Amino acid sequence: MMTIYDIAREAGVAASTVSRVVNGKPGVKEETRRRILALLEKYHYSPDVAARGLVKQSTRMVGILIEDIRVSHHIESAFVIEQELTKRGYCSIIMGAGAEEEKKLESIRLVEQRRVEGVALIGSMFSGEAVQRGIESYLSGIPVVLVNAYMELPNVSGVVIDEEKGVESCMELLHGRGRKRIAFVTDQETPSNRRKLEGYRRKCREYGLNPEPLIYRVGERSVEEGRRMTERLLTEHPETDGILYSIDLIAAGGVRAAVDKGYKLPEKLALMGIDNSIYGEMCNPKLSTLDNRRYDSSVIAAELLRLGMEEGIRSQRRLLPCRILERETT
Template sequence: MTIYDIAKEAGVSASSVSRVINNKTGVNPEVRKKVQKLLKKYHYTPDAAARGLVSQSSRIIGILIADIRNIHHTDGAYYIERKLAALNYCCVILNTGDDDESRAQAISILEQRRVEGAVLIGSSFQTESVAQAIKRHLNNVPIVMINAFLDAPNIYGVLSDELHGVEACVNLLAEKGRKSLAFVRDCHTPSCELKVEGFRRGIRLLGQTEPWIYDSHGTTAADGKRATLEVLKDHPDVDGIIYSVDLIATGGIRALYDLGIAIPDQVSVIGVDNSIYGEICIPTLTSLDNKTFDSSIAACRILIDCLENRTTTRQMILPSAIVVRESTP
């Protein structure tokens, strides 16, 4: 059923039907009522692609995530999609993977879909190859990055202050009498390196000369368990461990449990993300809240400001906060 079919049955012009569909004025109330009844009867849905060709507006927003298994990032994508859907935007969510070629290909796909804007979630997108791909394919649309930033006229950033947040985690453990601390990281992204720097700053103030930093070589609980066993082997006197994400921290908790090491009496544990994993593990996990919800909503607001030609913030830094649970004294 096309607009012309509706017009023919209603006995009016196609332009009158179009005005009713788009809620424009200048239509007789009786004609409007008759057309609306036919639209409902035939379950008429406007062709978004055709309307886009006329208005030069696709109403499509791209959302890129490196790994859709990362609950922290998919939660952010959910908040963004819901907010934009309420404004009649359609979101295309792509799982890019972590290699430069795949990320560039995803950005190219967004160009093909004629997106009006894009949100890139995660600091893994903070690379020169992504900057070049954006310049080549999406140079004329607003791009908002969450927990990342690239210096380009059409790119905006919403970041969480994880550096000072992790430093605050070290201070919290120090206040609880912990003196021998280790840090386990899951990757080497810009975000994770800021967490490591926060750890380094914190332990310098504690007087711990050597930073005990370990790689989990993965993002699963099993990876966290394996790295924790390595920490304990090298430093049996460790009394506090900070993990770069909650999920690997749950693996660390399991390792300590299996060895009969009491949490938090003997070893305190802190994660980062304040995810559901921290709420359901035993003991519950103290975690650095890097404000997934707030970052997502802020990214939406910046993108909407750009789409509506309003002046907005190029770069925003949100403070993080520690959520204390059972894994710290």
């Protein structure tokens, strides 16, 4: 592998001149710069990032934590953040933190040991007390960004999706289409799902409905579990004419169950998911969904993290509205 000294020797210049070209600094004649750039390209020269980091006391490393790498919308968010920061010259470590609070705390400790310069935590599950203790104990000197969560710490910023208002908009759409008995099928207990349920309950009360009998919880996040729970819901409450699902994944199972039971969608039964994932587009009929702007929130999170690392730590809270994507099930 060619070093900066090999390039300098062949170009007939000092190593410091090659360094100025590599780092885009002025003070080099244009003819000399072109000659050095041609040699850099010829030998596929790549600067030693680790060595440069030692000089600058910078690692250019970022930690990205998600609870479960099998959850598609969280890993997609991690991918967007990683790609955005790669454009800026950062390298990302992506870790699965696990569902237990103490495992999240341990993951925060582990990522701090990698000398990261910033950390992104993806999902509302990272808003608990153990995570806050971890940030205060291990990450207080670097910027931290939460996606779909926020906590009031001086080095923490958050991009929060207004899913509560988004669910209210879904209820307004369904009620406006004449739906009188709207159920809600949710998955695991998370701050995000609690906000969704609060929006659902508020609108039910406004429409004179008792929401509690029509709230069903699946045992796990899967298409099959969504199918099974929808079959049970429609058997126990055959008067149901609308169903909201906390994520598209279980809603896809709901579409399958409704079709298998002979329901005409959306004439007799309207269905909506949340998160605008690939599962909604793969359904037949295609699933209407609440777009919680996963891509937008991830881009904003990456930019907030970059600004914190390059321009100084600050605390910000961004609230993003959702938008409804109507397809064939409403």
